[in-house]
Each structure stands twice: as structure tokens, then as C-alpha cells.
Amino acid sequence: MVELKNVCVTYESTGVEALSDFSLKVEDGEFAFVIGRSGAGKSTLIKLLLKELDANRGEVYVNGYDLVKMKKHKVPEFRRTIGVVFQDYRLIDTMTVYENIAFVLRVIDAPMKQIKKRVPYVMSLVGLQDKADCYPSELSGGEQQRCALARALVNDPALLIADEPTGNVDPELAYELVELLKGINDCGTTVLMVTHAHEMVRHFGGRIINISEGEVVFDEVIGGAEIEAQ
Numbered sequence: 001m002v003e004l005k006n007v008c009v010t011y012e013s014t015g016v017e018a019l020s021d022f023s024l025k026v027e028d029g030e031f032a033f034v035i036g037r038s039g040a041g042k043s044t045l046i047k048l049l050l051k052e053l054d055a056n057r058g059e060v061y062v063n064g065y066d067l068v069k070m071k072k073h074k075v076p077e078f079r080r081t082i083g084v085v086f087q088d089y090r091l092i093d094t095m096t097v098y099e100n101i102a103f104v105l106r107v108i109d110a111p112m113k114q115i116k117k118r119v120p121y122v123m124s125l126v127g128l129q130d131k132a133d134c135y136p137s138e139l140s141g142g143e144q145q146r147c148a149l150a151r152a153l154v155n156d157p158a159l160l161i162a163d164e165p166t167g168n169v170d171p172e173l174a175y176e177l178v179e180l181l182k183g184i185n186d187c188g189t190t191v192l193m194v195t196h197a198h199e200m201v202r203h204f205g206g207r208i209i210n211i212s213e214g215e216v217v218f219d220e221v222i223g224g225a226e227i228e229a230q
């Protein structure tokens with residue numbers, strides 16, 4: 001669950017108020033698209049949700065944690081409740097698909113038994129079971145993206161944040177990725193997908209949160225193209 005109440009975030013260096021009196025609630029199990037022009041505040045929102053930066057004012061709750069009151073030593077534990085697919089994937093070039101995904105569990109000292117069970121499971125979830133021994137350079141753009149998604153999911157996060165994940169792939173693959181994210185959402189994971197691809201958002205429909213100049217200017221559930229066509 002994500003809840004922001006009257007949040008303000010100002011970058012000290014420039015004095016820019018990136019989020020102004022920003023309130024938002026996303027319930028457990030929801031799927032929402034976050035859209036908005038460049039500079040609207042989307043990245044700031046993601047950084048806030050990951051506690052990479054702090055609000056100057058307001059309340060921030062994510063997955064049952066109060067981020068404003070959170071002590072530093074709790075941050076790693078909190079972050080493990082979130083999976084993130086970054087725009088540039090951030091895969092490690094010298095590691096295979098299997099190793100890239102397993103690495104997330106290794107750094108938290110997960111038991112080998114869990115790694116051996118969970119990694120093949122998430123690879124099959126994203127259709128990469130046959131690419132386990134490939135290095136990122138041997139994967140297509142879509143496969144790299146799915147590897148990044150598997151890595152974000154391996155820890156079974158309550159919340160998945162996808163930051164402009166369709167920015168670097170063909171439109172067709174972008175649609176496939178959203179289908180994949182919808183399937184993951186159907187299994188109970190809350191999904192927030194930040195995107196510029198307004199056409200695609202209109203196609204799928206669902207909850208759309210539009211941010212402009214640090215404020216939510218639209219937050220509604222709309223029917224997708226498929227629904228309209230019926």
C-alpha cells in the first residue's frame with residue numbers, strides 16, 4: 001500500500017518544488033499507470049517511495065512503513081518490500097541471467113535452497129527459462145527487460161515499481177511487458193508503472209494518475225480501447 005498525504009519535496013540546490021501538497025493512495029493489489037510530462041515530478045515520486053529522498057513536509061507510508069519516521073537502519077529492510085524495474089535495466093554485464101537474478105537474494109544472505117527454487121521460478125514467469133546461462137549482451141532488448149523484471153520480482157515484493165520500462169523497446173514489446181505486469185498484478189503484487197506511452201495507457205485503461213508540475217491533476221479509472229470497442 002502506498003499513501004502520501006500533503007507531501008512537499010523541494011530540491012535545495014535549485015529551490016524547485018518537485019512535489020507540492022501531493023496526496024495519493026494506492027491500495028494493495030492495485031495496478032496504476034503514472035503519467036506526466038518530463039519534469040512533472042514522476043522520478044521524484046519514485047525516489048520518495050524508495051526513500052532515496054525525504055519529504056520536506058507531509059506523510060509517506062509504503063507497505064506498512066512510515067517513511068518519515070523511519071530510522072536509517074530500517075531502510076534496507078523496507079526496500080526489500082519493493083521491486084524496481086529501472087529504465088536502463090541496470091543488469092550486471094559480467095553475470096548471466098541466472099546470476100543477475102540470484103544476486104539479489106545472495107546479498108541478503110538468502111538460503112541456497114530458496115535461491116535454487118525462486119530463481120528458476122521467476123525466470124519461467126517472464127519466459128527466460130532457456131536463457132539462464134546467457135549474458136545480458138547476448139539478450140535482445142525485450143529479454144533484457146524481462147530479466148530486469150525477474151530480478152525485481154525474485155524477492156516477492158509487495159509493490160513493484162516499473163520506471164518507464166517501455167522506453168527502450170518496440171511498441172509491440174511494450175504491450176507484452178504490460179501484459180506481463182498485469183499477470184503479476186493478478187497474483188497480488190501492487191504495480192505502479194511510470195510511463196510516457198500515453199497511447200498504450202489508453203489502450204489498456206485502468207487507473208491512471210497524471211502528474212503535472214508536482215501535483216496530481218487526474219486520477220481516475222478509465223476503460224481501455226478493448227472495452228470501448230465492445
Ligand code: ADP
Nearest residue numbers: 011013014016018037038039040041042043044
Ligand atoms: P520527471 O521524472 O517527471 O521528469 P522529476 O521528478 O525528475 O520529473 O523533476 C521534477 C522537477 O524537479 C523538475 O523541475 C526538475 O528539474 C527538478 N529536479 C529533479 N531532480 C532534481 C535535482 N536533483 N536537483 C534539483 N532539481 C531537480
